[in-house]
Amino acid sequence: xxxxxxxxxxxxxxxxxxxxxxxxxxxLAERLGGEVxxxxxxxxxxxxxxxxxxxxxxxxxQVPHHLIDVLHPREAATAGxxxxxxxxxxxxxxxRKRLPILTVGTGLYLRALLEGLAEVPQRSEELRxxxxxxxxxxxxxxxxRLLRRLDPQAAxxxxxxxEQKLIRAIEVCLLTRRPISELHRSGRKPLEGWRVVKIGLxxxxxxxxxxxxxxxxxxxxxxxxxxxQGLLGTGLDENAKPFDFLGYRELRxxxxxxxxxxxxxxxxxxxxxxxxxxxxxxxxxxxEVEWFAGFGDDPDLQPAILRFLESQGLKRSRRTREGxx
RNA sequence: GGACGGGUGGGUGAGUGGCUAAAACCAGCAGACUGUAAAUCUGCCGCUCCUUGCGGGCUACGAAGGUUCGAAUCCUUCCCCGUCCA
Numbered sequence: 001x002x003x004x005x006x007x008x009x010x011x012x013x014x015x016x017x018x019x020x021x022x023x024x025x026x027x028l029a030e031r032l033g034g035e036v037x038x039x040x041x042x043x044x045x046x047x048x049x050x051x052x053x054x055x056x057x058x059x060x061x062q063v064p065h066h067l068i069d070v071l072h073p074r075e076a077a078t079a080g081x082x083x084x085x086x087x088x089x090x091x092x093x094x095x096r097k098r099l100p101i102l103t104v105g106t107g108l109y110l111r112a113l114l115e116g117l118a119e120v121p122q123r124s125e126e127l128r129x130x131x132x133x134x135x136x137x138x139x140x141x142x143x144x145r146l147l148r149r150l151d152p153q154a155a156x157x158x159x160x161x162x163e164q165k166l167i168r169a170i171e172v173c174l175l176t177r178r179p180i181s182e183l184h185r186s187g188r189k190p191l192e193g194w195r196v197v198k199i200g201l202x203x204x205x206x207x208x209x210x211x212x213x214x215x216x217x218x219x220x221x222x223x224x225x226x227x228x229q230g231l232l233g234t235g236l237d238e239n240a241k242p243f244d245f246l247g248y249r250e251l252r253x254x255x256x257x258x259x260x261x262x263x264x265x266x267x268x269x270x271x272x273x274x275x276x277x278x279x280x281x282x283x284x285x286x287x288e289v290e291w292f293a294g295f296g297d298d299p300d301l302q303p304a305i306l307r308f309l310e311s312q313g314l315k316r317s318r319r320t321r322e323g324x325x
Numbered sequence: 326g327g328a329c330g331g332g333u334g335g336g337u338g339a340g341u342g343g344c345u346a347a348a349a350c351c352a353g354c355a356g357a358c359u360g361u362a363a364a365u366c367u368g369c370c371g372c373u374c375c376u377u378g379c380g381g382g383c384u385a386c387g388a389a390g391g392u393u394c395g396a397a398u399c400c401u402u403c404c405c406c407g408u409c410c411a
Contacts, residue, residue, distance in 0.1 A: 017363075042363055052363080078360040108362050117359055157357090162366040165358070172360090184359060246363040270352080275363050281356060 008094055009314050010194040012039070012102040012110060013296065014283045015201030016276035018211045020296025021103040022055045024201070026063050027302050032309070033317030034099035035064040037089055039113070041082070041106040042245050044071045047231055050224040051247040053215070064098075073231070073240040079112040080122060086113045090194070099314070100194075107282035114196060116188035121175045123168070131167050146170055151179035197312050199305055200289040201296050202280075211295070212272045216247070220265060225251055246271050 011028065013021045025036045038044075042052040046069045054068055066089045071077060086109075093100045104110045135142050143166040148155040150173040158165045172180040203211070228251045232238065243252060250264040250271070259267070283289065290308055294301040310316070 040363090041361085076361070079362075080360045083360090106362065108358080108360090108364095112359075115359085120360075122360060159357090159366055162358090164361070164365045168360075180359090188359070241361070241364095244361090244364080248363090271363080274352095277354085278362090278364095282358085282362090285357095 007193050007195050008097075008099070009312075010090070010100045010102070010196050011309065011314075012104055012114075012196060012198045013201065014104050014107070014110070014198055014286060014289055015296065016203075016208060016279040016283075017053070017105060017272060018208060018215050018276065019201040019203055020298070021105065021201060022053070022059075022296075024199075024296030024302065024305065025101045025103040026055065026059055027297075028306065028309070029063040029099070029101050031306060031316055032099050032101075032314055033097075034101040035066060035093060037066045037086065037093075037100050037102045038068045039082070039086070039102045039104035039106055039109050041077050041109060042242065043068045044077050044082070045069070045073055045242045046071065047073060047234075047236075048227075048242045048245065048248065050219050050222050050227050051245060051251075053219070073236055073242050076123075076241060078122065079108050080117055082106075082109045083112045083117065087191075094193075105279065107279065107286065110286075113191060115190050118184045118186065118188050120172045120180065120183050124171060124175060127171050127174065128167055131170060135163065143167065143170065147173070150174070151181050153181040154179060157181075195313075197309060197314070198286065198289040199308070200283060200286070200291040202291050202293050203295050204293070207295075208276060209273055212276060213269050216265060216269045216272060219247070220261075225254070225261070228252065229255065246275055 011032075011034070013024055013028075015021050022036070025034075028034060029036055036055075040052070042048065043054050044067065045052070055065060060068070067082070067085055070085065090100055102110065102113075131143065141160055143163055144155060144158070144160040147158065147166055147170050150170060154169045154173075158169060160166075169180045172183065176183065224247070228248060231243075232252075232255070236243075238252065242248060247268045250259060250267045253259040254261055254264045292301055292305055296302075296305075
């Protein structure tokens with residue numbers, strides 16, 4: 001109707017690992033004049049390709065992809081950092097009148113982008129170091145007691161054993177000299193200027209697990225092990241964060257002869273299943289998602305999703321490639 | 326054939342007369358999560374009933390029988406498994 005005045009569309013595809021988000025993203029991008037924007041904390045890293053299930057180069061040539069391979073393994077990925085980069089990509093796409101299609105595996109990053117983050121300082125490694133040291137000195141429970149003094153309300157919401165979240169909360173309180181719960185209350189700036197449509201992929205649990213198992217096997221066949229060896233061979237510190245990603249951890253154990261390849265493969269499959277479950281838990285809570293029961297690469301499902309998007313007002317691109325329909 | 330060691334809930338494995346539906350861990354399920362998020366953490370986890378209670382009933386520690394107020398725990402026999410001897 002008044003397409004001139006209404007904000008442009010943004011499509012977000014949400015779903016557990018191995019549900020076919022990337023394939024769907026590309027398929028939709030080709031039909032809707034879109035470009036894929038990865039929303040995945042691991043695909044950010046260069047060099048970690050097979051285990052993070054990055055779309056292969058051929059597909060990335062077919063349709064432009066963003067926010068893949070933008071970090072050196074030594075850099076730390078953060079929700080705030082992702083948000084900034086994503087905002088820049090969105091502006092670029094807005095100017096070029098391309099439809100952003102987010103393929104989101106990392107729920108926190110999507111929320112950070114769409115709903116914003118409270119205005120709080122970034123992490124401070126030095127402060128964290130000190131906190132960890134006094135934790136060692138004072139034993140378990142210390143961090144929780146400390147936060148209870150700084151911000152009783154925040155302490156109530158964080159379990160005593162959850163040191164990662166305790167440290168972040170204490171860090172913010174100390175850096176700002178204000179309770180983090182208060183800072184959170186003061187609100188966040190949601191994304192503006194986009195009409196967001198969320199698609200959810202929810203394959204049957206058993207089928208998803210089968211996919212996960214098959215994909216793990218195929219990743220190993222594609223030379224995942226060689227990739228890990230190669231990365232280690234470049235002198236990259238073994239403590240670099242991406243080496244702790246799902247699977248990379250297990251494969252390093254194989255190289256250290258702590259695990260057989262067979263055991264590692266099973267451990268990876270299991271860890272991936274658990275990861276998929278956590279993603280589902282997160283996404284189920286996500287507001288206004290149109291859920292589809294199936295895989296994103298299912299040719300029977302794809303047209304239904306396209307029809308749904310059209311019902312929301314998205315228009316097919318005239319530049320649809322030949323032979324793809 | 327003989328001598329030891331062992332058989333515990335989906336798995337590993339603790340428990341050697343009551344506090345034990347049975348530690349702990351894993352798996353599984355559910356959940357939380359505003360800057361490490363493929364991370365981190367929480368709950369549930371034999372079956373069943375209701376008036377949902379530190380509630381009731383039933384079943385359970387290889388099998389059967391016994392001792393005892395009471396047994397996964399003690400005794401007897403049997404069946405499996407492992408190691409060693411023949």
